[in-house]
Amino acid sequence: MLEEKIVSKAHLLWAEMIKAIRQEVTPAIGCTEPVSLALAAAIAAQRLGKPVEKIEAMVSANMMKNGMGVIVPGTNMAGLAIAAAVGAIGGDPQGELKVLKNLTPKQAAAGKTMVAAHKVTIAVIDVPHVLYSEAKVFHGADWVKVCIADKHTQVVRIEQNGEIIYKMKDMDKHTMSYSLAGITAKDVFDFASQVPLEKISFLHEAENLNMALAEAGMQGQYGLHIGATLHRQIHTGLLADSLMLQVVMMTTAASDARMGGASLPAMTNSGSGNQGIAATVPVCVIAKKQKKSQETLIRALALSHMMAIYIHSKLPNLSALCAVTTASMGAAAGMTWLLTKNFKAVSMAISNMIGDVSGMICDGAANSCSMKVSTAVGAACKAVLMAIEGTRVTGDEGIVAENVDDSIANIGSLACNGMVQTDAQILQIMMEKA
Structure with a gap:
């Protein structure tokens, strides 16, 4: 009986570890911090449904630290601004950490033009989340804001023109499936x-x-x-x-x-x-x-x-x-x-x-x-x-x-x-x- 209990406990632990590996060992294109902002911008742009003219992005201090100096794939350019721009212009909103997998040279060039024209702003926001990014995309007076927190792909809030479209419950808790x-x-x-x-x-x-x-x-x-x-x-x-x-x-x-x-x-x-x-x-x-x-x-x-x-x-x-x-x-x-x-x-x-x-x-x-x-x-x-x-x-x-x-x-x-x-x-x- 004791041996059966030991085996049963081991199997329960194994099940949790399998879930942990499946959740934490996943493919990504590019550094995951700027890519997380690119994903927020891509989801916001899809919801907006119109060409993005301007982006206002806010990130936690640690996201800023990890996004300032790394090259964004397909752009040969470093920083969070270009990540947000190409995410909004050419990102796959269903791509998760591979959001930039289909980025074309033309879309990358358009993103660089947007950044050069000062149409993308990046600022640090004081939030209780170590990992946090939000992208607010505009077309004229219309806007959509998408917020990601705690995990690089975890959308916790979507707003459109002042209306809350989606809000994850227990936003202040880091959610894991294991x-x-x-x-x-x-x-x-x-x-x-x-x-x-x-x-x-x-x-x-x-x-x-x-x-x-x-x-x-x-x-x-x-x-x-x-x-x-x-x-x-x-x-x-x-x-x-x-x-x-x-x-x-x-x-x-x-x-x-x-x-x-x-x-x-x-x-x-x-x-x-x-x-x-x-x-x-x-x-x-x-x-x-x-x-x-x-x-x-x-x-x-x-x-x-x-x-x-x-x-x-x-x-x-x-x-x-x-x-x-x-x-x-x-x-x-x-x-x-x-x-x-x-x-x-x-x-x-x-x-x-x-x-x-x-x-x-x-x-x-x-x-x-x-x-x-x-x-x-x-x-x-x-x-x-x-x-x-x-x-x-x-x-x-x-x-x-x-x-x-x-x-x-x-x-x-x-x-x-x-x-x-x-x-x-x-x-x-x-x-x-x-």
């Missing part, structure tokens, strides 16, 4: 190792999308072309062609392409393409080098992505802590599992990561994010190598605890409580630059 209450890192490990393969087989799409981005980034045409630079230095003799370098190079190349405006979808994690890339590409590179089966790869991806989701659930949606580091902790778990299949080693790798890069700041989405990706993924490789030899940062050091779940909780406390003023200071510096 619960991670009571889940531990060991539960995530057991889930990835044992859940029926057909329940997680959809994760092969993460490999397809994010490795395609890596290949695009290796061409050296996007962002800071860090991946391509590292590859060139192999031929000069300054770098050795090691497996660790391959992991860093390919993962960073995918981030180069994504942040540099490639019109290719990224498989996201917890609302971020870079987090999805960091949780995917390292695992795929190791699995290929080790000639692992497709099932083994999918299970490693399930561990990486679900561990990243579990760790990120302790953080705000957007904060001063760079969540590429927490996604790379998921990657460290996935890579360690590929090499050892041992939970103790997995927990040691995560502890090593927490002792290394848990304080990296997020100063907005930009090409420089690929630098942070390379740092975090490099740290993950180092953490894995230490763990498989039985070395870890101990519970006597810094914010690391003996128990990996306590260490993860400490990251949450750092992000939620300790870095609030840091976040405000970062935004102030960025706004003064702008």
Whole structure:
């Protein structure tokens, strides 16, 4: 009877984790913060039903921080203004995070013209939502306003000419279709190792999308072309062609392409393409080098992505802590599992990561994010190598605890409580630059 109860509890936890992965691991074209505003503008423009002549957009402080410096796909132009403009002109209102998938060069040019004519305004609004954007589109005296909050695609309010068309109930609560209450890192490990393969087989799409981005980034045409630079230095003799370098190079190349405006979808994690890339590409590179089966790869991806989701659930949606580091902790778990299949080693790798890069700041989405990706993924490789030899940062050091779940909780406390003023200071510096 006791064994039946244990199995039943495990299956309930697995069901929640499957729902979490399906909700949090989704494709997106472009950085998800400006894309969220583009989606609000696209939905508003569809409702307006007339050519958009002017746009007034309002975003939360963190949305402003993450949207100021990143290239919008198909435009070769950075910022929230161009995102709102092309969303209204050429966005697919049913496209969710792929709202810009059908954007044409003509529509992109029209968006740039609108921005140049100062027909798009962007301002910060003081709201209780860390993730919030609203787009108000005009044609003459007619207007429609669409508000998105808490999740990048969650429409919470639509107004037209002063009339409320739609309002989501419980707007002030972040709604999720799953619960991670009571889940531990060991539960995530057991889930990835044992859940029926057909329940997680959809994760092969993460490999397809994010490795395609890596290949695009290796061409050296996007962002800071860090991946391509590292590859060139192999031929000069300054770098050795090691497996660790391959992991860093390919993962960073995918981030180069994504942040540099490639019109290719990224498989996201917890609302971020870079987090999805960091949780995917390292695992795929190791699995290929080790000639692992497709099932083994999918299970490693399930561990990486679900561990990243579990760790990120302790953080705000957007904060001063760079969540590429927490996604790379998921990657460290996935890579360690590929090499050892041992939970103790997995927990040691995560502890090593927490002792290394848990304080990296997020100063907005930009090409420089690929630098942070390379740092975090490099740290993950180092953490894995230490763990498989039985070395870890101990519970006597810094914010690391003996128990990996306590260490993860400490990251949450750092992000939620300790870095609030840091976040405000970062935004102030960025706004003064702008």
